[in-house]
Amino acid sequence: MKTTPSERFDEGYFRRHYEDHKTRVTTADKTSELVRAVVGLARYWDAPLESALDLGAGVGHWKRALARHAPKVAYRGVDVSAYACATYGHEQADISRFVTDETYDLVICQGVLQYLDDAQAARTLANLGAMCGGLLYLEALTKRDVEEVIDADRTDTAVHVRPGTFYRRALARDFVTVGAGLFAAKRSGILLFELEQA
Numbered sequence: 001m002k003t004t005p006s007e008r009f010d011e012g013y014f015r016r017h018y019e020d021h022k023t024r025v026t027t028a029d030k031t032s033e034l035v036r037a038v039v040g041l042a043r044y045w046d047a048p049l050e051s052a053l054d055l056g057a058g059v060g061h062w063k064r065a066l067a068r069h070a071p072k073v074a075y076r077g078v079d080v081s082a083y084a085c086a087t088y089g090h091e092q093a094d095i096s097r098f099v100t101d102e103t104y105d106l107v108i109c110q111g112v113l114q115y116l117d118d119a120q121a122a123r124t125l126a127n128l129g130a131m132c133g134g135l136l137y138l139e140a141l142t143k144r145d146v147e148e149v150i151d152a153d154r155t156d157t158a159v160h161v162r163p164g165t166f167y168r169r170a171l172a173r174d175f176v177t178v179g180a181g182l183f184a185a186k187r188s189g190i191l192l193f194e195l196e197q198a
Contacts, residue, residue, distance in 0.1 A: 129174030
């Protein structure tokens with residue numbers, strides 16, 4: 001019997017990947033360091049940072065870290081998981097179909113796109129371009145990551161693994177690659193030195 005995405009990302013999923021210290025893939029403290037770096041770069045580039053959209057908000061690490069490092073940011077979290085939404089206060093939606101007329105200064109999509117098939121991922125990447133007016137933080141598991149980087153005992157590998165070029169090509173229309181998972185929307189007006197761009 002096939003499970004729905006909401007059923008797949010149940011309490012057990014979040015307990016295994018985010019709560020159990022033996023199997024969790026990351027921690028709130030690690031995410032807080034990442035968020036501090038992203039906020040710091042946004043400030044360094046004088047990029048507006050008044051709103052954030054977190055697609056696949058999960059256990060709410062970004063929500064709490066933004067409240068600490070950029071407390072004036074208006075945060076909106078979206079997740080497909082009924083459990084995550086009820087537990088952590090997100091809006092429930094399938095991000096492959098999620099669209100909004102609003103644009104956000106920061107869009108976060110961490111560890112989500114690998115759960116979508118190619119068509120869903122391509123649609124989501126196009127939507128990221130439409131919804132991001134500033135910076136995008138994107139993390140998606142790639143074929144190279146599976147072969148060379150991840151700890152398979154902690155990482156959910158029952159996903160769609162694609163080459164990094166799949167993501168880079170789709171993002172190139174709307175974004176400039178900064179590096180370390182950061183992309184600047186071409187329409188943002190963020191000024192980057194040549195060597196700040198990948």
